[in-house]
Amino acid sequence: MLPIEWSVFRKQLSAGRQLPLLSELIGEVEPEEETKQAVAQQRQILQQLEAAPPGDRHSLLIRHIQSEAAKVMKLEPSQLPDPQQGFFDMGMDSLMAVELKNCLDASLGCSLPATVVFESPTIKDLAEYLAMNVLGWNPSTTDNEKLPQSEQELSKALSEVKQLAEDELEASIDRELAELETLLKGN
Structure with a gap:
């Protein structure tokens, strides 16, 4: 017998994918309440990103991805992963990668490719991909790293x-x- 976390399964199932056969197994899900919560979370991050000055958007997106990755990996909120470290170097496995992709789909209101975490192997890479391909940001307006940082x-x-x-x-x-x-x- 396989251990299943039904609450996690319900969350993923209720993200717009109702399967009548499985609803018998997990019980009736309150789709309206969960959908309202998902929409509220999506609006919140998208509003924050839109309201932020262009120079701050990229770092806000990185923090959002860090937060989602920490949730997927069951880390404490104070233990956000390093944006430069590879997902798999930080202990993420392929199932966690799919879960992170699904969390980002839900929070950003998009449908990312199943391989997005594999093709963008760090939080920084994933943020750049999302900024250009999902959010439609011009990299020159969001990339503060191109500006001179040190006195030299x-x-x-x-x-x-x-x-x-x-x-x-x-x-x-x-x-x-x-x-x-x-x-x-x-x-």
């Missing part, structure tokens, strides 16, 4: 700007402003 990087960037001729600098600024205007018109 900042001084290097400043010296590169100083080396540009004045005409090149004006042309570069004009291009950047045009890109910003295009992005703002798109939002």
Whole structure:
């Protein structure tokens, strides 16, 4: 006999997939209540992502994936997994990967490929995939990691700007402003 966590099974079954044969085994599920909770959770994260400044969205998405991965792996909320560490290096197995995919489907209101966790092997990779392919974000508006972070990087960037001729600098600024205007018109 296989041990089954019926509450988990019910949650996954009630996510829009009613199977009459199995409803006899697990009992009647209150689909309205569970659906309301799932919709409320979906709206909450999507509203948070939409309301966040573009530069903060990526980190908010990473925290959401960390939280979902921690739930799947039964970690304490204070033990969020490292976004750079591979899912399988942190102890996730293939069933957990499918469960994480299902949790993200439900919370983001989408249908991800079954192999998404295998093809995006870290939280950071998965966040980038979701940002571009599900949420439709332009990577340049969400990726703060491309900006100079350390004092050394900042001084290097400043010296590169100083080396540009004045005409090149004006042309570069004009291009950047045009890109910003295009992005703002798109939002």
